[in-house]
Amino acid sequence: MKTILGKVYVVRDDIDTDQIIPAQYLNLVPTIPEEYIKLGSYALCGLPDGYPPFVAQGATRSDYALVIAGRNFGCGSSREHAPIALGAAGIKAVVAESYARIFFRNAISTGELYPFETPQRLCDLFKTGDEVEIDIDGARITRVQTGEHYRLKELGAVAPVVEAGGIFAYARKSGIIS
């Protein structure tokens, strides 16, 4: 059973890509390794004041392993820097009610994170810092402390692409490209 275990960071609806990675940092090129790391350090720094820090001052990675969101996560720009910044910060999966199309696709193409959808509004049920476990194949999220769990939508064909590390790695592994 493939699982993701860790603390969750909870946000709400319409988290746009400017909040995930503000345009000021788009001078960083994700395929340059040190700039990839740097993108992680700025992940979610565009959130409104009042949110706890997602990445601690001076750190490059987040203490959180997952993000739970409401509707329309990743709306706005096509900047691939957005799923990359989250992935570089250490986020393994996002669980949202729905995604903006381009973010969802970029998350899969890059293999940076599993973009789970949930029929329930989990951002109302979990709070930042909760310890959770996601069963990837079983499409289920569990609150570690109490054992209560919620079904996620099956990822289907998406899961093996993310697991392989993105669309190119998957295509090679499965013989689509050489």
Added chain:
Amino acid sequence: MTMTVTEKILAKAAGMRHVQPGDNIWVGVDILLTHDVCGPGTIGVFEREFGAKARVWNRDKVVIIPDHYIFTADEKAHRNVDTLRTFVKEQGLPNFYDPGTPSYKGVCHVALPEGGHVRPGEVIFGTDSHTCTHGALGAFASGIGNTDAGFILGTGKLLIKVPKTMRFRVNGVVPDYVMAKDIILRIIGDIGFDGASYCAMEFTGPAIHQLSIEERMTICNMAIEAGGKNGIIEADEKTFAYVRARTDKPFEAVYGDPDAHVESERVYDAATLEPCVAEPHVPSNYALCRERTDVQLDRAYIGSCTGGKITDFIAAARLLNGHTVRIPTFLVPATAEVAEALFTEQVGGKSLVQLFADAGCEEIAPPSCAACLGGPLDTYGRTHGNEAVISTTNRNFLGRMGSKQSRIYLASPLSVAASAITGHITDPREFM
């Protein structure tokens, strides 16, 4: 089996007789657009995956238009443009519009059609969400990430899902105080910020075809602000005139079947539309200008792919003629062609450049994306405090123009100009 215009273009590009929403198909790409912000990462993916010696699939179909971070001291921004230059040289790419040279154009979504790279019936992908602009000329156009763009650079193909079509029909005649921006903000206000997620937004009806190509671009440009995969307006004589003036490349316009199935259809009467704003911090936050006159403003901004075209400046000039602005008013022409036209186009016997100077606007900035998306700290027009800005741009997200404390109100060039005169949100009819 009948198909919409979007489905027909995709079927053609996939070499299939018929496609339907939900089908996953491989399409051949006619144009791949990239810029300075996503180009270097796209090239990075291409070289990592296809090898340092790989060649792009088709040199003529790659168009590189640096536009985001051009007039800045930021060293990485300059390095990124240099990365594009090196790649263009290595690959021998003919379609590159290099900053600091006479070929420089400016904002890619205005520059691409200006350069004759947008043709009806074709498939365009770009590493920018506002690539949907180009549907205004009857093409399928959509934004993608660096990895997908790197894949296209190597193969000329992309696997995509055929979107459902949502149709928006605007009947009647557009009043002179209503602009394309008012039409699309109303639609987004009605369907919501994610109201067209994964869908094609097809705009049709006599009022849409009454609009100039530039105004149609404003509408399709903002399809993404409702989550749309593409925006599209079928080609007509205006489209052909625009395209033929800019390229002699052959193209074949594509039209949907009249009885094609659409997911939904909304019908508007243009006569009932009114000047409006989108209030902070989402583009669906619709309000009428005349009901928000209590909102005091610190700044007005006219620019970007949405609102920095020559038609946008002419509209603003008509309203500003003979008046003086009360708040700093920033003018950023989208492209060099627009900037030149500000000298040649006249309103009331004055060049636009003269008219804006007489009205007390800030000095006209060189063409680029500028403050539309904030950017490096020294970006022209960027917000740094708690400014309230009324702007012809496309996004009013938190922090979008730089500062998280500033508030952005999206509006048409006419409404921005009227509000610049009074210093608060103002319906342009007050000056018409």
